Amino acid sequence: MGRPPCCDKSNVKRGLWTPEEDAKILAYVVNHGTGNWTLVPKKAGLNRCGKSCRLRWTNYLRPDLKHDGFTPQEEELIINLHGAIGSRWSIIAKRLPGRTDNDVKNYWNTKLRKKLMKMGIDPVTHKPVSQVLSDLGSISGLPNTTTNQISTVEHTQEGQVPSWEHHIPYQVIINSENIQSHVLSEAASSTSSSSSSNITQLGSPQSYSCQTPQAQIAPPCSSFDWSEFLQSDSFNWSLNPSSGIIQSEAELSNNAKSNGNDMQGGASEGSGSGAVACGASMEYQINKQCEAHSFVDGILDRDSEIRAAFPELLDASFDC
DNA sequence: AATATCCGCAACCGCTCCGAC
DNA sequence: CGTCGGAGCGGTTGCGGATAT
Known part of the structure; x- marks a missing residue:
């Protein structure tokens, strides 16, 4: 037996929110603050699921939210953080004032992921696609790949x-x-x-x-x-x-x-x-x-150098 | 101008977490 | 310690506008 639904979905309104509904939520939060969201629809006079109300507030109505586009600095921070911790959107969003996890997630899925892929970078591992493919080849038992070969070189040229x-x-x-x-x-x-x-x-x-x-x-x-x-x-x-x-x-x-001192x-x-x-x-x-x-640039530079140094290796990994 | 396709975003869904009891 | 229920999270869906054909 599964958990009962949080509300009767057949009797609550779904889909886009109207300005009137937004106004009701805003008025409710101004007067009562954000507390028990399951009670909010009833108290605010809304025929919505409490969960839906919470989402509408946190993702759209909160007064501290920014609704303009992401800056290059925000973009870079998202990419860095995603590289570090993966798709933990709420944590990433906490580092971006005025942004919600949903904003960050959407921006990643619609823009940044594609941008990285276009540049030949795997958005999951944040490594060059060629390296990821090489790694895959090495995992699946294919001949030694770029990465492996490099480590061999490092070992044979000790100290260098x-x-x-x-x-x-x-x-x-x-x-x-x-x-x-x-x-x-x-x-x-x-x-x-x-x-x-x-x-x-x-x-x-x-x-x-x-x-x-x-x-x-x-x-x-x-x-x-x-x-x-x-x-x-x-x-x-x-x-x-x-x-x-x-x-x-x-x-x-x-x-x-x-503030006011020499900025160095x-x-x-x-x-x-x-x-x-x-x-x-x-x-x-x-x-x-x-x-x-x-x-x-760094990733691509590295990829190019690897390709230049070991041109035969990448090809080898595709010889199936 | 009409239609198809793409894209971005808001919202939903199902799940986990966590505190209260 | 187990159960319950609210809150929050991440993945996915679907709608509406923009763009291409």
Whole structure:
């Protein structure tokens, strides 16, 4: 036996909302606030499901919502966050003032996903499509693929790092996997009793600087709470509502404090120190170090370099 | 001008989470 | 500890406007 429906669907109105209905919800919320949504339709005089009322309020009527188009900064933040945490729209939306999870989700599905695909980037993994195909080939037992071959090269040329590793601004994946690694590291250190961790530890902080991330990253442990992580100091990107610039919370706070002081080169210019701390400031440093290139350019550059370096390998993976 | 197709967005659905009891 | 029910989330659908043919 399943759960009973939240309301009698045959007796409630569905579909688009009329201005009159909107006015009723607004009037109700102004007078009573948002509380028990199941009671709202009755109290507000609406023949709607309570759930539908809540959705209408949170996605459309809330006074703090923005109804204009997404800015390039918001777009970049969405892509970065999606690369880091996937389709956790509500968490992503919390980083975008005035946007709802539905807005972000729709924008991703209708614009950003297609945009990335057009650029040859897989919107799920945020990796070049060619690399994803290569990885698929390797999973399905096809001959060694680009990725595998590269790791072979790295091993045979001990101590040498392929040239593309030195400077490629591969923002999305760096963000994504560094964050996951950081999370995993935190999880490992916080659970002192669990020594049997399968966590892949990354190297020292200086090794993060604009390098291609480690290939094998263990999935996050199931008990991990992304929401908590994103709200913690460990992960603190956000969009400055006034400047439209993606900043760390610390910088947002500093900017607020130092209003009127010398700006030292603008909002995105911070410490200037070479030291890269762990956690979010590290992510942010990476972003800053890499900002000469867009993340898309970085991915495509890397893809091109791989193709140029190992032209025969991609073809091989398609020889079925 | 009429029709077909595409696209964006609002809304719905089914599920999980979580607190109250 | 188990159950119930409200809230919230992510995926999907369907409508209406825009654009192409």
